[in-house]
Amino acid sequence: MPLDWSGFTWKCDVCKRERPDAQISVHTVDISAAYHAPPGSSQCNLKYCNDTPECRRTACSAATLRDCLDIMNGNVPASA
Numbered sequence: 907m908p909l910d911w912s913g914f915t916w917k918c919d920v921c922k923r924e925r926p927d928a929q930i931s932v933h934t935v936d937i938s939a940a941y942h943a944p945p946g947s948s949q950c951n952l953k954y955c956n957d958t959p960e961c962r963r964t965a966c967s968a969a970t971l972r973d974c975l976d977i978m979n980g981n982v983p984a985s986a
């Protein structure tokens with residue numbers, strides 16, 4: 907039987923709300939540089955509400971491991 911993801915919920919890494927699968931998208935950040943590894947060898951996946959502009963903007967603004975950790979820890983600058 908194929909996996910049915912429609913009933914799953916995911917936690918948005920930005921607002922920490924539990925959302926249905928259809929409302930969650932993923933922004934992938936290449937964090938290899940933080941480990942001095944070749945590009946593409948290490949990635950960070952930030953989940954965000956694709957129907958909430960603020961979550962989308964914050965998640966998609968992440969470009970480094972530091973950004974990912976800040977967002978996951980809730981240390982998002984108010985101006986982000």
Ligand SMILES: [Zn+2]
Pocket residue numbers: 918919920921922923954955958961
């Ligand atoms: Zn969110």
